[in-house]
Amino acid sequence: MSQGILKYMSSSIGRKYIMAVSGLVWVLFVLTHMIGNLLIFAGKDAYNVYSHKLITNPLIYLAEAALVIFIGAHAFTGISLKLRNNRTKPTLYAVTPKSAKGASLSSKSMIWSGTITLVFLILHLVTFKYGQYYAYSKDGADVVLDGIKVRDIHQLVIECFEKPGYVAWYGICLVLVGLHLYHGVASSFQTLGLNHPKFNNAIKMFGWAYAIVVALGFLAVPLYVFIF
Amino acid sequence: MNLDSKIPSGHISEKWTNHQFESKLVNPANRRKFSVIVVGTGLAGASASASLAELGYNVKTLCIHDSPRRAHSIAAQGGINAAKNYQNDGDSVYRLFYDTIKGGDFRAREANVHRLAENSVKIIDHCVALGVPFAREYGGLLANRSFGGAQVSRTFYARGQTGQQLLLGAYSAMMRQVDAKKVELLNFREMLDLVLVDGKARGVICRNVLTGEIESHAADAVILATGGYGNVFYLSTNAKWSNATAIWRAHKRGAAFGNPCFTQIHPTCIPVSGDYQSKLTLMSESLRNDGRVWVPKNGTDARSPDLIPEDERDYYLERIYPSFGNLAPRDIASRAAKFVCDEGRGVGNTKLAVYLDFAAAIKRDGRPVIEGKYGNLFQMYEKITGENPYKVPMRIYPAVHYTMGGLWVDYNLQSTIPGLHVLGEANFSDHGANRLGASALMQGLSDGYFVIPTTLANYLGSTKLDKVDVSHQAFKDARAGVEQGISRMMNIKGGKTADELHRKLGKLMWDNCGMARNEQSLNKLLEEIPKLRDEFWNDLRIPGDAATLNQELERAGRVADFIELGELMARDALERRESCGGHFRTEFQTQDNEAQRDDEKFCHVAAWEYQGEGKAAKRNTEALNFEYVKLATRSYK
């Protein structure tokens, strides 16, 4: 009998496919999330209305479920691979190799940047999604769209980003997200076999650019709020 | 001693075909009842293991390394010959046969060499099928280059790593059989004795080098494919682990040793740089396709090579051998280099080197073309010497490379011990007194893929073999002998390392039995070697324990055998009172310093028979008859 998909997916390469696919889903998600965040520069109204439309769309549950599944798979597989790799390389060397034959900081620290990002993500949901509810009122009246009251998420964002401690934590986490993406994006292409000498440099540059754009995009909001 | 070469009857081009038909077969169902031990996993051993297992025999393969792919065939650079005539330059099986006989200075058997030339064609096909990435033309067809001693382009290659690629092909075929459980791979095993039962080879004693355990293995036949003995000279292009122990111990059990003095000195090696030198590195002969060999006309000319004008250079190969030029055969090119260095015209600070210059080729074809052909060789040269051969000429000097001599075998590749077959460089058979470039790979694979499957079946199918296992007294005795030998060496507890004694042997051999020999030097060698043997057995030091990985012990055992073999080489060189191929006796040369054969007295193979510890070996001869190629003085002028 021919071997089933499970045999393939549970192998070391199969698990890398899981990492790459789930990672890429989240790569796309963080970009859209970041672009949504930037609406804050378009004003309070635009920001709150976008947020309202997003959370009242019935498809959101499907999207959320998918994101939870993918990040769960990503975290679980990532940790299991790390445990396996700790076992298969029990000792490192007495001397750390110089850069030429060493690995990049980003690639070496995936487990840590990933773990902290996961913690950050949970706290982030607690702070914003499940955090303080302010009703969005304009001219003394609550704003209602399609028969549902609009939440003033803008207010919460401003409050959070006025606290220097929170901004610092958020900043550090976003740098780590950037670091994670820095290796993760290009690495996913490699894992999925999308690699050709003609495009390799472009893929690498794209990965780096993506990481920097996403991290800076997210950081723009707290910096703007905090400084101005 | 019976030296029946068992050459089949018929016309030379039909002998092998007839012989295949006349040989006994073993039917497929019976093959699985037979077991064979193969010692060595180079081209000959790996290909033999694979092809015999494919046929259904149970094969046990011994490998001295962790992995079979480390056998020294891996290091062959330039290529493999085959009479494909893809280049339309007039090549044929007969021409390859002719070139090889002539290149060997008429000291090889015609029938064997013709079979080799026939098989050469099938080797390429099989290797391609195995996935060997030979060099290709843009149109997708196989590319060729030229090698020394031939005026046709018949050498197939995979960059400068042909041996590696061919070995990986044979290795992969063998590993397929390991997976199919038809080959039992016994790695980390060094063969230390051959076991005979009723006069037939029935097994081996070996040491597991990791645990020190002495093991016995029994089978219906034994195949040795353990390579050559060039390391007798300490410094050679052979790998450090290459040794003669397997063939030497088989010799001591009764296998005749053929033409031990026929050693090939390769003309293009990187010169020695200091006393610590542990081995010499070959620069492929293919470099002579584009490199020009020269020395300054004036020996005192100490200018850097680029400052020496054309008319003050002596392109001596082109001058002496205008029709073959830089592609003169190896023995001739080596001797010419020695000759100019002896005249005091050598270059470099040791004055023991000549230039191999690519300036003209780079100017003609451009650097990218030269880089494409030889890039990895140039890189290797630069790593070793610290000099850039794109800018300054390489410095090269001859070094011991290959041994044409080896255990005597008949047409079936069987030694004088029934059931003991010897393949590849370990046997003496196909190259006469000098091997042409790119022919060693051909011979190893021909023996392993195409000859032994026929001839082993013939032996197994025509011999009555009793059931024998390792509980037989012969195994117990051999094993006890091996254990005694080891503890004897361990207990000397003297002050010299095996390497130190080996270096001493090497220097004696090179000075007295190297590129040039004479009666005086050989007699001196025969006086010195027994002294060295005494020194070995009285002053050797092996630290540590024999029951673990002990590389000093491994080395010492090999050196002990090299010392004895060195003595036999000297004796053979002394008795062969002529010059031929790589065996150059200074007393026997023409007026223009070429080798002078004596076909009246020495048109034969010398097969030496072991007579016991401390006794001189007995020289037997097998006459060589040349029916197809007329005996003539070799000329490459």
Added chain:
Amino acid sequence: MAGNNNSRTMRINLKVWRQQNEKVQGNLVDYTLDSVSPDMSFLEMFDVLNEQLVKKGEEPVAFAHDCREGICGSCAMVIDGEPHGPQTGTTTCQLHMRSFSDGDTIVVEPFRAKAFPVVKDLVTNRTALDRIQAAGGYVTVSTGNAPDGNAIPISKEIADLAMDAAACIQCGACVAACRNGSAMLFVSAKVSQLALLPQGQAERDRRVSRMVWQMDEEDFGSCTNMGSCAAACPKEIKVENIARINREYAHAMLFGRVSERVSDE
């Protein structure tokens, strides 16, 4: 100019990993060599050290080596944290002391990975790589079956690419360099060579599946695309091969009908 350096010698301090066998703990031991020639190879320096040790009645440092011309893949030292030392595209045996300076301290350790147990000192057991080869690193063709060598044209570009992959010497430096102890560069080179050539097409799914499964069974780590393997590879095998094995494996997973599992047999 090389060969003229004989007068200049260097003092080299070595810290060498000594370990009696697989079961006991090892440690770094200090040695000093006073007159190291810059023209010596790294292994020749060890020959000199060993000769001194033997003369003192001590056990020499066990290390794997054979051809000493960079092709057999035996030599395997981690020099200052880098497999085969600081030079790119160079095996330990081809590394020469002119790459170091007078007074340098050099730390020498064995290749480290779970799949490469230390046998003694600097010698490790790398036979796991052979078992991966046996699982599928071949074209199934028995002797005597082959069509003419020129029957299947193979473009020069493809032949060259296959040759690039085939240049692997199975030394295991990729595994040693990898922080995960992964053998993906090795396995991918082997898979790539045959995946690129028409001869390898018939069993491409089976080959990649079985070799990857065997690799996992041998306890090699998983690849996280860090790239230290390719940086350490003495034959400069490229990580493109890893992308290729990923593709091949996906092909086998989605379209293949591979039936056997290595451990079933």
